[in-house]
Amino acid sequence: MPAPPFPDPRTLPAAAGIVSVGVPLTVETLYGAYAQGIFPWPSPGRPVEWYCPDPRGVLDFSEFHVPKRLQRKLRGGAWRFTADLRFEEVVRSCAGVHRRRQNWKTWLTDEMAESYIRFHQAGYAHSLECWEGERLVGGLYGVYVCGVFSGESMFHREPDASKLCLVELVSRLRARGLTWIDIQMVTAVTERFGGKYIPRKEFLDRLDRLDRSQLPVELDLARDPT
Incomplete structure (x- = not known):
């Protein structure tokens, strides 16, 4: 590049x-x-x-906390997860959520959505989907560049579906050697899971210290890493 x-x-x-x-x-x-x-x-x-x-939002896996209610929901077995199967639908659904909440004024504009779809086609943007039976009920997407996953947005059509996606995402990233996510800004949802702000300098220092030899060059969230 x-x-x-x-x-x-x-x-x-x-x-x-x-x-x-x-x-x-x-x-x-x-x-x-x-x-x-x-x-x-x-x-x-x-x-x-x-x-x-400055400051910058991050989610350290060592501090990641899953509420007991969600743990019970995951154990219920009514959900299944896929990766990069419906990327465009996930992005469009996230855009729809933001528009409904913000009276059609959203950072996830049509231009932005199209750019992330192209970024996905180039192999750098990824989605995780949550299914109930054959129905897509939630999802999230983000970007993986130079050993860092940056979360962008998520949506749900059933209660907690996007939160379940976040739990599944952390599990899959952890299995691939990652130890934290760049969440950019801390929301009420990510704070509940352990999201926090750190100074910009500390965030940039993290990027400099990454041992990328121990991290995937390309991220495949669907494949079993073992």
Whole structure:
């Protein structure tokens, strides 16, 4: 991949989050951005803004907590999970959730959805789907670049289905040698599971310290890692 058109986020003033404005959403710019800890956050009718916020949300697997109610639900056996089977449907469903909640003003614009679909086709964006019988009832998607999984969005059509996807995602990532997820911003849901904020410098230091020789070059969430 060519060098991305972004400045080093370490050079940003304290508390500043915007790294760049107007860089187009392409496979190359998305890859370069995530490799530097940067992600896009567009708004309809405005140039794309690219962020590396301070502080930054992360979910450490060593602190990951599954509520007992969800543990019982998982043991109930009514669910099955797939990976990268319905990526486009997951992204479109996530966009629909955001639009209903935000009166059609959403960061997950049509342009954004299309860009992540192309990123998925290039092998860098992935989805996890939750099924009840033959019905897709929840899902999430994110990006895997340079040994880091960055969670983007999730949706549910049945109570707790997206949360069950998160539990399954952590299990599959842990089995592949990952120890944390970049969640960008902490929500009420991710905080319940152990999500927290850390300083931007600490986040960027994590990227620098990663031993990528021990992590998958390409992420396959469907295949048994053993």
